Amino acid sequence: MPVPLSPRKAPRQARALVTHDAIVEAAAHIIAQGGLAAFNTNVVAGRAGVSIGSLYQYFPNKDALMVALIHRQQARQLEALTAAVSRVSGENLETVIRAVVRAAMQHHHDDSLLASAIDHEEARLPIDSILNGYLDRGGALVAALLARFAREIRPLDADHAERTLPALVRAVTDAWANLSPPRLDVAEDEAVRAVLGYLR
Amino acid sequence: MPVPLSPRKAPRQARALVTHDAIVEAAAHIIAQGGLAAFNTNVVAGRAGVSIGSLYQYFPNKDALMVALIHRQQARQLEALTAAVSRVSGENLETVIRAVVRAAMQHHHDDSLLASAIDHEEARLPIDSILNGYLDRGGALVAALLARFAREIRPLDADHAERTLPALVRAVTDAWANLSPPRLDVAEDEAVRAVLGYLR
Amino acid sequence: MPVPLSPRKAPRQARALVTHDAIVEAAAHIIAQGGLAAFNTNVVAGRAGVSIGSLYQYFPNKDALMVALIHRQQARQLEALTAAVSRVSGENLETVIRAVVRAAMQHHHDDSLLASAIDHEEARLPIDSILNGYLDRGGALVAALLARFAREIRPLDADHAERTLPALVRAVTDAWANLSPPRLDVAEDEAVRAVLGYLR
Amino acid sequence: MPVPLSPRKAPRQARALVTHDAIVEAAAHIIAQGGLAAFNTNVVAGRAGVSIGSLYQYFPNKDALMVALIHRQQARQLEALTAAVSRVSGENLETVIRAVVRAAMQHHHDDSLLASAIDHEEARLPIDSILNGYLDRGGALVAALLARFAREIRPLDADHAERTLPALVRAVTDAWANLSPPRLDVAEDEAVRAVLGYLR
DNA sequence: CATGAATGAGTGTTCATTCAT
DNA sequence: AATGAATGAACACTCATTCAT
Numbered sequence: 001m002p003v004p005l006s007p008r009k010a011p012r013q014a015r016a017l018v019t020h021d022a023i024v025e026a027a028a029h030i031i032a033q034g035g036l037a038a039f040n041t042n043v044v045a046g047r048a049g050v051s052i053g054s055l056y057q058y059f060p061n062k063d064a065l066m067v068a069l070i071h072r073q074q075a076r077q078l079e080a081l082t083a084a085v086s087r088v089s090g091e092n093l094e095t096v097i098r099a100v101v102r103a104a105m106q107h108h109h110d111d112s113l114l115a116s117a118i119d120h121e122e123a124r125l126p127i128d129s130i131l132n133g134y135l136d137r138g139g140a141l142v143a144a145l146l147a148r149f150a151r152e153i154r155p156l157d158a159d160h161a162e163r164t165l166p167a168l169v170r171a172v173t174d175a176w177a178n179l180s181p182p183r184l185d186v187a188e189d190e191a192v193r194a195v196l197g198y199l200r
Numbered sequence: 201m202p203v204p205l206s207p208r209k210a211p212r213q214a215r216a217l218v219t220h221d222a223i224v225e226a227a228a229h230i231i232a233q234g235g236l237a238a239f240n241t242n243v244v245a246g247r248a249g250v251s252i253g254s255l256y257q258y259f260p261n262k263d264a265l266m267v268a269l270i271h272r273q274q275a276r277q278l279e280a281l282t283a284a285v286s287r288v289s290g291e292n293l294e295t296v297i298r299a300v301v302r303a304a305m306q307h308h309h310d311d312s313l314l315a316s317a318i319d320h321e322e323a324r325l326p327i328d329s330i331l332n333g334y335l336d337r338g339g340a341l342v343a344a345l346l347a348r349f350a351r352e353i354r355p356l357d358a359d360h361a362e363r364t365l366p367a368l369v370r371a372v373t374d375a376w377a378n379l380s381p382p383r384l385d386v387a388e389d390e391a392v393r394a395v396l397g398y399l400r
Numbered sequence: 401m402p403v404p405l406s407p408r409k410a411p412r413q414a415r416a417l418v419t420h421d422a423i424v425e426a427a428a429h430i431i432a433q434g435g436l437a438a439f440n441t442n443v444v445a446g447r448a449g450v451s452i453g454s455l456y457q458y459f460p461n462k463d464a465l466m467v468a469l470i471h472r473q474q475a476r477q478l479e480a481l482t483a484a485v486s487r488v489s490g491e492n493l494e495t496v497i498r499a500v501v502r503a504a505m506q507h508h509h510d511d512s513l514l515a516s517a518i519d520h521e522e523a524r525l526p527i528d529s530i531l532n533g534y535l536d537r538g539g540a541l542v543a544a545l546l547a548r549f550a551r552e553i554r555p556l557d558a559d560h561a562e563r564t565l566p567a568l569v570r571a572v573t574d575a576w577a578n579l580s581p582p583r584l585d586v587a588e589d590e591a592v593r594a595v596l597g598y599l600r
Numbered sequence: 601m602p603v604p605l606s607p608r609k610a611p612r613q614a615r616a617l618v619t620h621d622a623i624v625e626a627a628a629h630i631i632a633q634g635g636l637a638a639f640n641t642n643v644v645a646g647r648a649g650v651s652i653g654s655l656y657q658y659f660p661n662k663d664a665l666m667v668a669l670i671h672r673q674q675a676r677q678l679e680a681l682t683a684a685v686s687r688v689s690g691e692n693l694e695t696v697i698r699a700v701v702r703a704a705m706q707h708h709h710d711d712s713l714l715a716s717a718i719d720h721e722e723a724r725l726p727i728d729s730i731l732n733g734y735l736d737r738g739g740a741l742v743a744a745l746l747a748r749f750a751r752e753i754r755p756l757d758a759d760h761a762e763r764t765l766p767a768l769v770r771a772v773t774d775a776w777a778n779l780s781p782p783r784l785d786v787a788e789d790e791a792v793r794a795v796l797g798y799l800r
Numbered sequence: 801c802a803t804g805a806a807t808g809a810g811t812g813t814t815c816a817t818t819c820a821t
Numbered sequence: 822a823a824t825g826a827a828t829g830a831a832c833a834c835t836c837a838t839t840c841a842t
Contacts, residue, residue: 035324036236041837051803052838062837116320123313123378124235163375164390171371175363178323190364197397216826241812251828256813416805435724436636441833451807456834513723520716523778524635563775564790571771575763578723590764597797641816651824652817662816 004060005067005125020058023048024068031069032114039117041065066121067130073118074134077107085141093149094196100145101191104169105177105184112178138166146199153199161198168194204260205267205325220258222248224268231269232314239317241265266321267330273307273318274334278341280306285341293349294396300345301391304369305377305384312378338366353399361398368394404460405467405525420458422448424468431469432514439517441465466521467530473507473518474534480506485541493549494596500545501591504569505577505584512578538566546599553599561598568594604660605667605725620658622648624668631669632714639717641665666721667730673718674734677707678741685741693749694796700745701791704769705777705784712778738766746799753799761798768794 026048031039041062045055059065084103088096107115122131139162146158169191176187207220226248231239241262245255259265284303288296307315322331339362346358369391376387407420426448431439441462445455459465484503488496507515522531539562546558569591576587607620626648631639641662645655659665684703688696707715722731739762746758769791776787 035320037324040835043836045804053803053840054801056838057801113320113323116316116323120235120313120316120320123316124237128380160386160390164372164394167371167375168368168394171367171374172364174371175367180328186360190360194364194368194394194398197400198394200397219826240810242810252813253815253828254826257826260813262812419805435720437724440831442831452834453807453836454805457805460834462833513720516716516720516723520635520713520720523713523716524637528780560786560790564772564794567771567775568768568794571767571774572764574771575767580728586760590760594764594768594794594798597800598794600797640814643815645825653819653824654822656817657822
């Protein structure tokens with residue numbers, strides 16, 4: 001019998017939703033501070049201000065909480081991307097790319113431990129369908145952009161670009177944001193250069 | 201007193217070196233199969249064919265074993281890169297890039313769990329100086345290539361390129377190798393395109 | 401960061417207090433039977449009838465349990481001494497001394513292993529302030545007695561007597577109670593003789 | 601089958617004797633520093649400058665090493681006592697007592713951890729006959745002294761005094777030597793007072 | 801529903817002891 | 822004899838999960 005990974009209850013009431021989010025938020029904070037090694041349901045419950053029993057009312061097990069956290073991070077990323085794209089709807093290619101890069105960078109701010117933890121758990125957990133959902137929606141955004149600037153870029157396979165481009169942005173961001181001190185300015189410039197280079 | 205992360209004994213005799221490597225190899229295998237969640241010193245010792253006591257003769261604690269594994273992966277990567285570069289010394293830019301990309305991809309073969317685990321542990325453990333050592337050596341290789349093809353590429357900051365380029369390759373590889381089935385052919389093409397785009 | 405030695409939770413509920421005491425009692429029993437070599441948290445938990453997890457809810461580590469045991473023994477000793485003194489408030493010097501000696505002996509009954517174990521752990525653990533607290537309270541009792549019989553004893557430094565007298569009683573008790581069979585009758589006579597000799 | 605506690609070989613050759621003593625000496629040092637909790641055969645061998653294998657050539661097990669250490673301490677104490685007594689052969693009672701007290705104190709210098717450890721192990725190990733041997737020899741010394749000063753002391757049971765007096769000295773010494781800083785001067789005065797009080 | 805005490809399988813680590821060299 | 826690498830039973834301690842209140 002496979003271990004259930006979906007939330008135990010669809011949080012319908014407002015209070016339940018608040019508690020649910022508080023727990024996921026606490027998990028994110030704990031992992032951002034100490035990595036997967038510090039990810040402990042009792043500690044998460046404590047930081048969320050709920051009892052360990054309540055945590056298990058919302059999540060049937062630890063992996064399910066991890067999945068909820070993955071959902072949150074993916075949704076946030078997608079949301080930020082969407083917002084960034086709509087914000088620069090009339091601008092030229094480079095401005096748009098820069099806006100998108102900036103949005104993607106926001107969530108890597110000082111959470112490199114959280115980001116790499118989620119990477120690893122995404123690979124470990126059987127959640128391909130979930131991830132593909134987010135990937136498709138992100139891909140659609142990218143495809144729309146590619147179509148819009150079709151004249152300025154060289155011909156390319158949209159399916160490929162949809163997967164390659166976000167990876168590009170993410171990698172460059174990681175490489176430059178994890179220094180001490182982080183070089184977010186360089187990260188942005190380098191990511192923009194990489195994306196434009198790939199496209200043109 | 202910080203927890204010691206360096207190996208307990210410099211393995212001098214041949215047998216000791218073999219044992220040391222067998223343990224690190226076993227750790228790599230365990231993590232590649234089950235992720236960090238399956239990384240367990242007793243299991244590693246078992247798979248390495250040594251007693252748990254022997255494992256602790258070579259590594260003062262679990263983190264030290266992880267550090268040794270990080271060393272191994274970094275060294276292998278660097279070695280593969282160096283070999284690839286020297287193998288294509290007379291070729292043109294694209295051929296060289298393709299060779300380098302192929303070398304970098306080799307170690308992501310079917311070890312995406314291992315790769316992401318190491319990413320995460322590199323961020324968690326206090327081993328900046330170790331990582332910078334490998335980064336510098338990889339950077340030197342890149343810098344040499346950049347100098348060789350200076351005429352074909354646009355002017356760029358070598359310090360930036362040294363850090364951005366390996367990240368590019370890695371990210372694109374990750375994105376395409378972690379599918380099921382992996383699309384290593386696409387990964388190679390996309391990575392080459394990204395690198396050439398960045399450079400030209 | 402020094403290892404914490406204080407109890408993990410102040411036991412508030414009645415049940416918690418019972419559990420706490422059961423664990424300490426079990427520790428005392430285990431050590432009395434087999435000495436420090438037999439003092440093992442898993443065995444203590446088993447004898448206390450609680451799980452090992454519960455033991456660690458009450459005590460952050462093994463040393464903290466030892467400290468609680470030291471507290472218990474010191475408190476018992478002090479309590480017995482106080483009771484003995486108040487019980488013979490109107491009697492003459494020798495009667496009082498004999499009562500005090502008898503009280504002090506009670507806890508060496510057949511626990512010589514426990515007594516010597518606690519001696520050793522008191523010397524090993526950084527708990528001077530705790531021990532001084534009990535010493536001071538015991539000293540106050542002795543000082544009151546000395547004052548009461550000031551006319552019958554030779555002039556002496558009360559500070560010295562407070563520390564020397566309990567040691568005297570304890571040593572003589574040890575010497576005679578650890579025989580097989582124990583000679584508690586001789587122990588009492590000898591201790592009384594030593595104390596009276598010291599005082600007069 | 602009871603575990604053997606006697607030395608594996610009677611060390612006949614000079615070199616073997618040196619090694620034997622070095623091991624016992626190392627054990628004493630380790631325990632004096634860290635108590636029984638730090639008493640570890642591998643560490644002892646290291647400090648003694650021999651291999652762990654050699655240690656087990658001289659002692660069949662850890663308890664046997666402990667017994668050898670007990671022998672050493674008892675022998676030293678007896679030796680010191682004998683020397684002290686013969687050194688003051690013509691003096692008066694108080695001078696003799698003071699010399700004996702001083703001799704007894706010497707070995708408690710800053711070894712309270714070692715002393716209490718040995719106490720505890722003497723109670724745990726089945727070595728009554730060994731201990732009685734030392735007790736008898738010490739008792740004989742005391743008996744001789746008592747006989748010599750028979751006129752100055754009140755009538756007492758020599759068997760009792762033989763056991764009580766050393767305990768007295770030891771306890772008072774412990775009580776005053778384990779302070780920080782140790783009050784060896786007070787210890788001496790108090791011990792002399794206690795002994796003279798007991799005798800007169 | 802919420803709580804948090806309790807559980808106990810599991811895991812990291814130690815250390816007495818052995819034995820091939 | 823001497824060595825020290827190797828062993829593995831034993832132990833301190835953790836933490837996901839349950840359930841009586």
